[in-house]
Amino acid sequence: MISKAFPSSFCETVASGQSNNKMCSTLKKCGTYRTEECHDHGSTFQGRKKGGSSFRDNFDKRNCHYEHGGYERPPSHCQENDGSVEMRDVHKDQQLRHTPYSIRCQRRTNWHSEDEIRITTWRNRKPPERKMSQNTQDGYTRNWFKVTIPYGIKYDKAWLMNSIQSHCSDPFTPVDFHYVQNRACFFVQDASAASALKDVSYKICDDENQKICIFVNHSTAPYSVKNKLKPGQMEMLKLTMNKRYNVSQQALDLQNLRFDPDLMGRDIDIILNRRNCMAATLKIIERNFPELLSLNLCNNKLYQLDGLSDITEKAPKVKILNLSKNKLESAWELGKVKGLKLEELWLEGNPLCSTFSDQSAYVSAIRDCFPKLLRLDGRELPAPVIVDIDSSETMKPCKENFTGSETLKHLVLQFLQQYYSIYDSGDRQGLLGAYHDEACFSLAVPFDPKDSVPNSLCKYFKDSRNMKTLKNPYLKGELLRRTKRDIVDSLSALPKTQHDLSSILVDVWCQTERMLCFSVNGVFKEVEGQSQGSVLAFTRTFIATPGSSSSLCIVNDELFVRDASPQETQSAFSIPVSTLSSSSEPSLSQEQQEMVQAFSAQSGMKLEWSQKCLQDNEWNYTRAGQAFTMLQTEGKIPAEAFKQIS
Amino acid sequence: MRKYRSHWSQGDREGYQRRSNYYEGPHTSHSSPADRTREEVVTPTLPGHAATRSQMATSLDFKTYVDQACRAAEEFVNIYYETMDKRRRALTRLYLDKATLIWNGNAVSGLDALNNFFDTLPSSEFQVNMLDCQPVHEQATQSQTTVLVVTSGTVKFDGNKQHFFNQNFLLTAQSTPNNTVWKIASDCFRFQDWSSS
Numbered sequence: 001m002i003s004k005a006f007p008s009s010f011c012e013t014v015a016s017g018q019s020n021n022k023m024c025s026t027l028k029k030c031g032t033y034r035t036e037e038c039h040d041h042g043s044t045f046q047g048r049k050k051g052g053s054s055f056r057d058n059f060d061k062r063n064c065h066y067e068h069g070g071y072e073r074p075p076s077h078c079q080e081n082d083g084s085v086e087m088r089d090v091h092k093d094q095q096l097r098h099t100p101y102s103i104r105c106q107r108r109t110n111w112h113s114e115d116e117i118r119i120t121t122w123r124n125r126k127p128p129e130r131k132m133s134q135n136t137q138d139g140y141t142r143n144w145f146k147v148t149i150p151y152g153i154k155y156d157k158a159w160l161m162n163s164i165q166s167h168c169s170d171p172f173t174p175v176d177f178h179y180v181q182n183r184a185c186f187f188v189q190d191a192s193a194a195s196a197l198k199d200v201s202y203k204i205c206d207d208e209n210q211k212i213c214i215f216v217n218h219s220t221a222p223y224s225v226k227n228k229l230k231p232g233q234m235e236m237l238k239l240t241m242n243k244r245y246n247v248s249q250q251a252l253d254l255q256n257l258r259f260d261p262d263l264m265g266r267d268i269d270i271i272l273n274r275r276n277c278m279a280a281t282l283k284i285i286e287r288n289f290p291e292l293l294s295l296n297l298c299n300n301k302l303y304q305l306d307g308l309s310d311i312t313e314k315a316p317k318v319k320i321l322n323l324s325k326n327k328l329e330s331a332w333e334l335g336k337v338k339g340l341k342l343e344e345l346w347l348e349g350n351p352l353c354s355t356f357s358d359q360s361a362y363v364s365a366i367r368d369c370f371p372k373l374l375r376l377d378g379r380e381l382p383a384p385v386i387v388d389i390d391s392s393e394t395m396k397p398c399k400e401n402f403t404g405s406e407t408l409k410h411l412v413l414q415f416l417q418q419y420y421s422i423y424d425s426g427d428r429q430g431l432l433g434a435y436h437d438e439a440c441f442s443l444a445v446p447f448d449p450k451d452s453v454p455n456s457l458c459k460y461f462k463d464s465r466n467m468k469t470l471k472n473p474y475l476k477g478e479l480l481r482r483t484k485r486d487i488v489d490s491l492s493a494l495p496k497t498q499h500d501l502s503s504i505l506v507d508v509w510c511q512t513e514r515m516l517c518f519s520v521n522g523v524f525k526e527v528e529g530q531s532q533g534s535v536l537a538f539t540r541t542f543i544a545t546p547g548s549s550s551s552l553c554i555v556n557d558e559l560f561v562r563d564a565s566p567q568e569t570q571s572a573f574s575i576p577v578s579t580l581s582s583s584s585e586p587s588l589s590q591e592q593q594e595m596v597q598a599f600s601a602q603s604g605m606k607l608e609w610s611q612k613c614l615q616d617n618e619w620n621y622t623r624a625g626q627a628f629t630m631l632q633t634e635g636k637i638p639a640e641a642f643k644q645i646s
Numbered sequence: 647m648r649k650y651r652s653h654w655s656q657g658d659r660e661g662y663q664r665r666s667n668y669y670e671g672p673h674t675s676h677s678s679p680a681d682r683t684r685e686e687v688v689t690p691t692l693p694g695h696a697a698t699r700s701q702m703a704t705s706l707d708f709k710t711y712v713d714q715a716c717r718a719a720e721e722f723v724n725i726y727y728e729t730m731d732k733r734r735r736a737l738t739r740l741y742l743d744k745a746t747l748i749w750n751g752n753a754v755s756g757l758d759a760l761n762n763f764f765d766t767l768p769s770s771e772f773q774v775n776m777l778d779c780q781p782v783h784e785q786a787t788q789s790q791t792t793v794l795v796v797t798s799g800t801v802k803f804d805g806n807k808q809h810f811f812n813q814n815f816l817l818t819a820q821s822t823p824n825n826t827v828w829k830i831a832s833d834c835f836r837f838q839d840w841s842s843s
Contacts, residue, residue, distance in 0.1 A: 436785065438783060439783065440780045440783070442780055444777075444796070446775050446776045465778050466776045466777065466778060467719075467720060467777045467779070473713060476712075477713065482708075507748050507834050509746070509832055509833070509834035510831070510834075514785070514787070515786035517832065521812070521836065537838070539796075541796055541814050558794060560798060560812065562798075562838075
């Protein structure tokens, strides 16, 4: 029997063209795209029997006219040896399909022959009389592939597409995503994407650790591409939609669009069930009404929402959707648009409404899809129960200084005042007294010399002992300074600083009779050099033992320096410290003022800069002069310090 | 040339071994992973404390001492953050019984309190960008080997906003004849942007 002989795959390729209304008799439902479903049995390995029977139907009704064949096969593909059995079957089937009687005898000879021979035969045959011109254009210049995911219906569409995209080496654009029974299908255009997609098969694991397989077959162009609306039609549709658009409410009313007088007058059939019409409509919405809030699709005989699923990308702001008086059979259809954050939904008049046992079951099923829904079928819904675990409550709030007892706090703060006054003074040798003979010091910065912006941190980088980036064991040992002499020497080599002691935060985190560990967090400013004025943040951890006369003796010192955040920079130094501004300066003595004038005249610097220089050098004129000359030869004085030559 | 074992004295042999250990990677000088649980950080006995020495170690010994302490620190930090992220309930095994934690200014002390605290802390995702450590001078620690570890990086709690954090640990070593177990004696954690969170 013929039906047994021809594998079902044939039916796919045949049916992937325009479907035929005459097939309806065997099917439950009419509808243009629907018939594809029955023919479309996914992979070649499934549903053979079904394929066979419907083939027979095709065969009988040979009047049925497939406008678009998809039988043409560009020569290059014939030689492709990508191991797809489906393709070979397809070739075979095409031949058989067209003129079955004539080739039956040929089949016997060709059945076991090589690919090439079969194809040669095919090419010599006269193609049957059909509208070929259009097809050859489509077929030869653009290769469409149909991608099928069995049981694709189980997965959330967004998750599935994202997983596939991320595993796929070639980016692709899925066209006409739809479901056929359990399968998810979509089309892609070029061969490289198709082969990349083939490779993704069995690579993605779902929740139950099952691998998802993906079948890729050749196919004709998808429906919406083949039957793309002509520009004239699109223009008319756009005008019609404009008329139906309410600007103030951002609402588009597409009720009964098919029977719109304008469209009918021009003989344009916008049947929204058809993928091409729905795609065109969504395209116009995306371009002209991107801020759409309300969409009314009432009375359009919609029985499935595959076409509408793109609305989540094209009109994501839609909050009100009216799907009443359509032919939606199941609430599952709504899952296809559940990406929309709907607040109002109309579904009455759809067969799906009667599938629920009672109103509350209906409401909860719809709510499952749209948790934030406020109104259904015009009725206010009780406020949704949104379970929002406020995790910030479970974390303890951040507190300020942790310093234990008052005496301890006082001790530590006093120590820090003394320490930093010496540290900031310009001569750090005074710190020798603070350290134990065998103390240790190291410093770390989260700075990578590969970073593009060289900033003040780079001066600290050469001493940085960040073991995450430093792998050289010799350096690890070297950069740990030991003995107070070494430590103070290395501290003196670090840039001059000014610490903001008013904004420091101290955590005293370990205390025994012999030891005190505390960490200081704060900010400091660079006071000289290229990055003068830039604010850095630091965290310094001290481990100290009780020293002589109620002071502390540092045994371990670790300094971590990083860039200050904008917030820290702003709030730092909020208590004004003497700056270079000419206003708000403490009054100078007569002598000092004269010195400033003289210095300014000699150096050429502005008054305030001269004053600063003198102040820094404790009003020692010669010393200030030397400092100035030195800095100038080093080029460290910015140009703005100098007076303009008037 | 010293060919035979007998030509080497005990001290030489030890020194020789130590020198070869110096350049090995962090994992080779530790006992094999099989014979210790993941929640313990264990290192071979440190040379500085093998004998009853109280005077200052020689510079070579100190370097090796520092090196081994640093390796323990590195390994400890890896285990700590991994346990914090993936096996939170086991985290308190890394703390001494009387350990204290200062978490953004909140004091938590004792294992029970620590257990409660870590239970209520949301799930975390740590990434450490900076690590530094120093051996703590024995004057402060009464000859109990202690290492100061300072870390910094980013953390996300419950997948929310990312915070930068600084954390300091005092790790103490509890030596047994075969190996050394490191545990946290004291811990201080703070967000860098604590004032705004």
